[in-house]
Amino acid sequence: MDSSKYSYEVIVVDDGSKDKTPDIVEQNFPWIKLFRRPVNYGTGTARKFGTEKAKGKYVVWSDADLTYPNYLIPELIPHLDKYDQVIGARKTEEGQNKLLRVPTKWFIRKLAIFLSGKNIPDLNSGLRAFKREFGLRYLHMLPPGFSCVATMTLAFLINGHPVKFVPIDYFKRVGKSKFHPIKSTWEYLIQVIRMIMFFNPLKIFLPISIFLMIIGIGKFVYDIIFYHFSIKGSTIVALMIAIQVFVFGLLAELIVKISKK
Template structure:
């Protein structure tokens, strides 16, 4: 298989000086694409000097946008995505490729707790993993890892779903599960990043990750969100009606509102389920 390696990079000149030589030693025949996301340092010059194919943006479009641009440019049957800041060890790539050859369509480098930048981020990622596992019905070991190998043709099917910012890993993982493309995980270590601090803002991007999960959940299996919500409104309506009937002997407007909301939410869920089926049709 021809392999393309895509590295989104924003002001990662120092990280590339360590990552690209190690990548060339591990995969000497691979196509290496560095997507320069509007860097203000010499990221593009360093990448070009070290033999990478450079795709530069005139301004920062976001990590997800860099991933999409790199995926469109890649010519390999398999695309490996990894960070340019030195956190991901290129020597681990053959492990990901071996799982692809075993029949999987996406293999994710799953970090353990020691691979998280902080306790807060580790707890947040555990929450995201559990929520995604419930939505998909599969064990999601690392929803937000940017170190992964995918079959290029399968990945490009979902480019229109990927956000321009964070987090493309969340969207692509759940989309692969939804489309019944086998996903596997390989345990990997994460080294300390080189250069500037992480571009992720824990609070703002944490909320954004959560919104992305719910957005993709509605594209993945809407009834798993709408049905419990509808049931909650229904139970509240029945409970409130029982209370007012016993205490006042009447059916109140609030009971009618809650029961109506339950029906409306359930019907919206059914319509969303049908739209989801159309979204994932390969010939759509």
């Protein structure tokens, strides 16, 4: 950054860590803005806190485990002339527990692509730059855990912000990963669904309604053929539930549209 044309500040948020990270920062990098938080509330809360404290026009997020090529930050910033967010899309997955992480992230990314209708090369990259004025709009949606980065990706894409994905290298982690195969996966999955529900609920309700309607119609035809036009109660229930789910989706969509005005 020193060799670039940009002025900048570096913010380190110590989220209740138990090592000597804040002491090392204070002793060796006195120019860094260090914020100590006595209790660990998660990476999402830390990123939110740091973004609120930032003073610049642009905000860059990165992890402290040396997995991301932070030297490429000056190359990301020029893209913000045309885009509202620039995300470093990792070429490979070098994290721990690769056998679990890779298929899990692939599934959640594909789900996010289907629900959002947008191409997403990397849903939860930790290296990204965005315009602070827009990022502040969505900080209240950030969960405390790892899914905060996926939240910021979806918030920008679903709300029509132009987002640029730039391929980057991804290196082996320094230290132990806090990714939990079950807990973290569940958090990612729920957050993706929650974000779609918040901005485009019909993407959730409509497929469910269609699925139930197909089952109901199929059962209706089955009853006509095998029960001589005697429609069973289960068939009527399936059709009614399908209609109700669709109506709930329309109401949710209406609420979203009104809340945006």
